[in-house]
Amino acid sequence: MEKPWINNYDPWFKSSLEYPQATLYEVVAASAKLYPDYKALEFLGTGISYQQLVAEIDQAAAALAALGFCKGDIATICLPNTPHAVVFLYAVNRLGGICNMVHPLSPAEEMAQYLETTDSHWLIILDAMLGKHLDMLAKVKPDLTIVCSIGDYLKPLKRLGFYLTKGRKIDAAPSRKGMMRWSEFMSSAPEPSEYTRQISPHECAVYLHSGGTTGAPKTIMLSSDNLNILASQGPQIVGFDTDQAFEPKGLSMVAILPLFHGFGLCMGMHTMLANGMCSILVPQFSPDVLAQVIIKNKPSFIAAVPTLFEGILKNPGLARADLSCLKAVFCGGDTLPIDLKERFDRFVKERGGSIVLREGYGLTETVTVCAVNPELDSRPGTVGLPLADVLMKVVEMGTENELEPGQEGEFCVHAPTIMLGYLNDEEATAEAIHKHQDGLNWVHTGDFGFMDEDGYFHFVQRLKRILKVSGVPVFPSQIEDVVVAVPGISMACAIGVPHPYKMQVVKLFVVPEDEQADKEALKQSIQQVAEKHLIKYAQPREIEFCTDLPRTKVGKIDYVELERQENLRREQAL
Numbered sequence: 001m002e003k004p005w006i007n008n009y010d011p012w013f014k015s016s017l018e019y020p021q022a023t024l025y026e027v028v029a030a031s032a033k034l035y036p037d038y039k040a041l042e043f044l045g046t047g048i049s050y051q052q053l054v055a056e057i058d059q060a061a062a063a064l065a066a067l068g069f070c071k072g073d074i075a076t077i078c079l080p081n082t083p084h085a086v087v088f089l090y091a092v093n094r095l096g097g098i099c100n101m102v103h104p105l106s107p108a109e110e111m112a113q114y115l116e117t118t119d120s121h122w123l124i125i126l127d128a129m130l131g132k133h134l135d136m137l138a139k140v141k142p143d144l145t146i147v148c149s150i151g152d153y154l155k156p157l158k159r160l161g162f163y164l165t166k167g168r169k170i171d172a173a174p175s176r177k178g179m180m181r182w183s184e185f186m187s188s189a190p191e192p193s194e195y196t197r198q199i200s201p202h203e204c205a206v207y208l209h210s211g212g213t214t215g216a217p218k219t220i221m222l223s224s225d226n227l228n229i230l231a232s233q234g235p236q237i238v239g240f241d242t243d244q245a246f247e248p249k250g251l252s253m254v255a256i257l258p259l260f261h262g263f264g265l266c267m268g269m270h271t272m273l274a275n276g277m278c279s280i281l282v283p284q285f286s287p288d289v290l291a292q293v294i295i296k297n298k299p300s301f302i303a304a305v306p307t308l309f310e311g312i313l314k315n316p317g318l319a320r321a322d323l324s325c326l327k328a329v330f331c332g333g334d335t336l337p338i339d340l341k342e343r344f345d346r347f348v349k350e351r352g353g354s355i356v357l358r359e360g361y362g363l364t365e366t367v368t369v370c371a372v373n374p375e376l377d378s379r380p381g382t383v384g385l386p387l388a389d390v391l392m393k394v395v396e397m398g399t400e401n402e403l404e405p406g407q408e409g410e411f412c413v414h415a416p417t418i419m420l421g422y423l424n425d426e427e428a429t430a431e432a433i434h435k436h437q438d439g440l441n442w443v444h445t446g447d448f449g450f451m452d453e454d455g456y457f458h459f460v461q462r463l464k465r466i467l468k469v470s471g472v473p474v475f476p477s478q479i480e481d482v483v484v485a486v487p488g489i490s491m492a493c494a495i496g497v498p499h500p501y502k503m504q505v506v507k508l509f510v511v512p513e514d515e516q517a518d519k520e521a522l523k524q525s526i527q528q529v530a531e532k533h534l535i536k537y538a539q540p541r542e543i544e545f546c547t548d549l550p551r552t553k554v555g556k557i558d559y560v561e562l563e564r565q566e567n568l569r570r571e572q573a574l
Contacts, residue, residue, distance in 0.1 A: 017232055017233060017236070017388050017389070018232070019225070019228060019229045019232050019416070020201075020228050020232065020274075021201055021225075022201055022224065022228060023093055023094075023197065023199055023200075023201050023205070023224040024089070024090060024093040024205055024224045024227060024228070024270065025057065025090045025091075025093045025094040025195075026197070027224075027228055027231070027270075027273075027274045028050075028053070028054065028057070028090055028270075028273045028274065029054055029195070031050055031273055031274060031275070031276050032050040032051055032053065032054040034276060035050050035248065035249075035276040036049065036050055036051035037049055037050070037051065038050055038248065038249060038276055038278070039252075039278045040052075040053040040272075040273055040278060040279070041053060041083055041086060041278065041279055041280075041281055042252065042278055042279070042280040042281065042297060043082065043083050043153050043280075043281045043283075044150075044153070044154060044158065044283075045154070045155060045158055046083075046153050046154060046155055046158075048083060048153075050273075050276070053086070053087070053273075056083075056087045056186070057087050057090040057091050057094065058091075058094070058192035058195075059186055059189045059192060060087050060088055060091035060185075060186060060189070061091040061092075061094040061095050061192065062189040062190050062191065062192040062193065063185055063186060063188050063189035063190075064091060064092070064095060064097075064122075065095060065193075066188065066189065066190050067143075067144055067188070068143065069092075069095055069097060069122065070095075070096075070097075071095060071096030071097065071198045071199065072096065072097065072098070073092075073095075073097045073098070073121065073122060074097065074098045074099075074100050074118050074119055074120040074121070074122070074207070075088070075092045075097055075098070075099055075100065075120065075122035075123070075124065076100040076102055076114060076115055076118070076120040076122065076123045076124070076142075077089060077099055077100065077101050077102070077124055077259070077260075078102050078103075078104050078106065078111065078123065078124065078125045078126070078129065079104055079124060079125065079126055079148060079259070080104050080126065080258065080259075080283035080284070081255050081256070081258060081259055081264070081268075081269075081281040081282055081283050082126075082148065082150065082153065082281060082283055083152075083153045083281065084124065084148040084152065084153070084182055085124075085259050086259075086269060086273075086279075086281070088124050088146075089206075089259075093199070093205055093224065094195065094198070095198055096198025096199035097122075097199075098118075098204055098205060098206065098207060099205065099206050099207065100114060100118045100120050100207040100219075101206060101207065101208055101209070101259060101260040101265065102114045102209065102260055103209075103258070103260050103472075103535055104125075104126060104129050104258075104260075105129070105535050105536060106535060107132070107532060107533050107534060107535065108132055108133050108135065108136040109136070109532070109533050110533070110534075110535070111133055111136060112136050112139070112140050114209070115140050115142060116140065117219065117423070117424075118207055118219060118423065120142065121142050121143040121144075122142060122143060122144050122146075123137075123142045123144070123145045123146070124145075124146040124148060125145060125146070125147060125148070126147075126148050126149070126150070127147050127148065127149045127170050127171075127172075127173055128150075128166075128170050130147055130171075130173060131171050134174070141178065142178065143178060144178055144179075144180065145178060145179045145180075146179075146180055146181075146182060146185050147173040147179060147180070147181050147182065148181075148182040149167065149170075149181075149182065150162060150166075150167070150283065151163060151167055152182050152183065199224070201223060201224040201225040201228065202223050202224075202225050203223060203224075204221045204222070204223060204420055205222065205223055205224045205227070206221075206222045206223075206227070206265070207219050207220065207221060207222075207423060208220045208222060208260065208261075208262055208265070208364050209260070210363075210364040210365070210473065217475055217478060218422045218423075218425060218428060219422060219423035219424075219425075220364050220365060220419050220422060220423075221419055221420040221421055221422070221423055222367055222419055222420065223420055225416075226367050226416075226417045226418075226419065226420075227265075227266050227270050227367055227417075228270075228274065229389075229416045229417050230266050230267070230271065230367050230368065230369070230387075230417050231266065231270050231271040231274035231275065232274070233387050233388055234267070234271035234272075234274070234275055235275060236387075236388060237328075237369070237372060237387065238300075238301055238327060238328040238375075239327065239328055239375035246275070248275055248276035248277045249276075250300075251277040251278065251300045251301070251327075252272070252277060252278035252279070252280055252297065252299045252300050252301070253267075253268060253271075253272050253277065253278070253279060253280065253299060253300065253301040253302070253303070254268070254280050254282060254290065254293055254294070254297075254299045254301070254302045254303075254304075255268030255269050255272070255279045255280060255281050255282060256268070256282040256285060256289075256290050256293070256302075256304060256308065257303060257304065257305070257333070257471070258285065261333075261364075261368075261472075262362070262363075262364045262367050262368035263303060263332055263333065263362065263368040263369065265368075266367050266368050267303055267368060267369065268303060269281075277300075280293060280297050280299055285308075285470070286311075287307070287308050287309075287310070287311020287312045287314075287315060288311070288312075288315055288317075290302075290304065290308055290311070290312055291311075291312045291315035291317050291318050292317065294312070294318065294321065294323070295317055295318065295321050298322075298325035299325065299326070300325065300326065300327045300328070301326075301327060301328050301329070301330075302326065302328075302329045302330070303329075303330040303331075303332065304330075304331065304333075304471075305331065305332065305333035305334055305468075305470065305471025305503075306331060306333075306334050306335070306336055306337065306340055306471070306503050307334075307470040307471055307501060307502055307503055308471075309331060309336075309340060309344050309357065310340060310500075310501060310503075311501060313343060313344060313347055318347075318351070320351075321351055322351060322352050323348050323351040323352055323353035324351075324352035324353055324354070326348065326353045326355050327355065328355055328358065328375065329344075329348070329355055329356075329357050329358065330357075330358050330359075330360055330369075330372065331357055331358070331359050331360070332359070332360045332361070332362060332368075332369060332471075333468060333471035334468040334471050334503055334504075335459060336357070336359045338380045338381055341356075341357050341359070341380055342380070344357045345357055356378050357378075358372060358373040358374075358375070358378045358384070359372075359373055359378075359382070359383050359384065360372035360373065360383055360384055361383035361384065361411075361447075361457060361459055363413075363443070363445055363447070364419075365413075365418065365419045365432060365433075365443050365445070366390075366413055366415050366417045366418055366419070366443060367417045367419075369387070370386060370387055370390045370392065370413050370415055370417070371383050371384045371385055371386045371387065371390070371392060371457055372384040372385070372387065373385070373456075379456055381458065382452070382456040382457060382458050383449075383456075383457050383458070383459050384456060384457065385455055385456060385457070386413075386455075386457075387415075389415065389416055390413065390414070390415040390416075390417075391413070391414040391415070391440070392411060392412065392413050392414075392451070392457060393411075393412050393442075393451070394407065394408070394409040394410065394411060394412070394449065394450055394451050394457075395409050395410050395412050395444075396409050396410075397409055397410055397463075400434065400436050400437065400442075403450075405450070405451050405452055405453045406450055406451075406452065406453070407450060408448060408449065408450045408460060409448070409449075409450070410444060410445065410446070410447065410448060410463065411445045411447045411448070411449055411457065411459075412436075412442040412443065412444055412445065413442065413443045413445060414440045414441060414442045414443075415443075418433065418441060418443055421433070431444075432444060446462065446463045446464035447459060447461075447462055447463065447464075448460050448461050448462070448463050449461075465477065465559070467494075467495075467496040467504055467506065468496075468503065468504055469496070469502055469503075469504050469505055469506065469537040469538070470502045470503070470537060471503075472535075472537045474496075474506060474535075474537050474538045475538070476493070476494040476495065476506075476559065478534070478538065479492075479494040479506060479508065479530070479534060479538055479540070480492045480493060480494055482529055482530060482533045482534060483508065483510065483526055483529070483530070483540075485529070486522070486525050486526055486529050487525070488512055488513050488514065488517055488522055488525070489510060489511075489512060489513065489522070489526070490511045490512060490513045491510070491511040491549055491557065492508060492509065492510050492511070493508070493509045493549050493557050493559050493562055494506050494507070494508050494509075494540065494559075495507055495509070495559055495562055495563045495566060496563075497542065497566060497570070498570070499541075505541040505542070506538060506539065506540045506541055506542075507540065507541065507542040507543075507544065507566065508526070508540035508542065508543045508544070509544050509545075509546050509549060509562060510522070510526070510543060510544070510545050510546065511545075511546050511547065511548060511549060512545060515547060519545050522545075523543050526540070526543060527539070527540075527543075549562065550562055550565070
């Protein structure tokens with residue numbers, strides 16, 4: 001039976017959009033033809049026009065092809081938000097390759113896994129991160145490692161300043177076979193050949209890494225079409241009327257969410273470039289840096305996580321800032337506290353702005369955002385309404401039975417942005433994507449909440465076991481696997497605990513093999529192993545030793561009960 005509330009959101013997000021049948025490269029090349037002199041990228045004071053950007057993409061593609069890169073090859077991009085990452089991604093797409101996006105702070109062991117499990121033989125990395133990977137690269141031996149520097153895209157005076165303050169402390173890349181600096185790589189390019197399509201828009205173009213819908217790390221395969229569809233919805237998402245001509249001149253977005261993250265990659269970068277707008281690349285994930293960018297660049301749009309919004313409210317530089325430039329501001333990646341939204345909205349209004357902070361919802365299996373609060377009717381405490389051509393519903397746990405408004409269950413999403421699947425994991429793909437009786441494929445998200453009578457969705461909690469530290473996904477099972485390998489450790493359980501700035505940090509409960517063991521020595525061993533094998537967001541900030549841990553009826557560690565006990569203890573301590 002048709003649910004009358006399903007289309008309540010149509011007046012806000014219209015389903016009459018036309019989606020390009022093109023690759024990622026073709027979409028950006030089309031923008032360059034329409035807006036050759038418009039600014040495509042802004043990076044630490046350096047502006048890059050669309051014409052210049054596509055010229056560099058073509059040059060990088062020519063260099064890759066001359067070095068032996070072929071259609072279907074996988075290139076790992078291990079960079080912060082810099083122009084190199086943008087140029088390289090579209091160059092790989094031009095040649096029909098796949099971009100494997102990984103966290104630039106990944107430990108060497110994790111990086112080796114990313115290279116090996118994706119069969120990636122090409123790597124681009126920042127010089128500041130290279131040192132810790134040299135031993136690993138000598139063993140894994142990718143065909144080519146391209147080493148970049150922040151200074152590559154800085155103006156001469158700023159480049160000198162960067163070198164004197166930071167650059168001179170970075171070890172030079174060693175001269176070894178299979179390793180090139182960015183400048184050497186780009187200068188090695190022959191004359192770019194005429195473009196011919198090498199990959200279908202519906203083939204895999206990007207690998208992103210996520211906890212999947214169950215909380216275990218997985219590699220998500222996305223096509224050009226997946227990203228282009230969401231990019232086409234971009235103007236409507238930020239509030240522009242689709243019935244009117246769209247003029248992108250002067251519009252810009254702060255790309256501070258990392259490019260290895262679906263939102264950073266698609267909304268912060270690709271949506272801007274697909275629509276002729278400017279992506280302001282911010283390589284450092286910091287509220288103070290974000291505040292400086294707002295003051296200097298006066299962006300039109302911002303998308304960030306609660307941690308960053310909390311941080312910029314405390315930045316003294318914004319106390320007298322003019323925020324009338326802001327046309328839309330979005331929050332995702334973690335639950336937005338209503339108090340933070342109210343304080344931010346008031347902060348903006350007091351500084352000349354007329355917008356409100358709009359919360360959304362998404363998951364990497366649909367590239368990123370699939371619901372957001374509309375511009376004219378944003379409702380606190382909700383994640384908004386589904387986008388154009390996106391359907392969402394709430395089902396009874398473990399079933400396909402749709403629930404009535406107000407009843408809590410699992411979010412399911414049907415959208416043209418649904419992933420191609422998990423890499424080399426058909427079983428997990430089938431577990432995440434179900435064909436329902438309506439004949440549509442639905443992602444069972446592993447997220448729990450409800451839909452109200454007006455069609456707005458309310459997120460309650462994650463069913464999958466993932467923590468968000470400063471908006472970055474952290475996998476407790478990965479932390480526990482690393483810790484239990486430490487000699488003298490019997491069991492370990494990682495949970496998230498509240499933090500005033502990061503929203504959550506990791507607390508680790510540990511059961512030693514010997515109750516009389518030196519706890520301080522064990523703690524130091526755990527910290528050393530965590531620093532070596534885990535990204536900084538996953539490293540435990542608190543460690544508590546126990547004689548045992550709560551168990552479920554089948555004998556597994558009951559992390560839910562542990563979280564309940566910890567929350568109760570913290571409430572009583574207030």
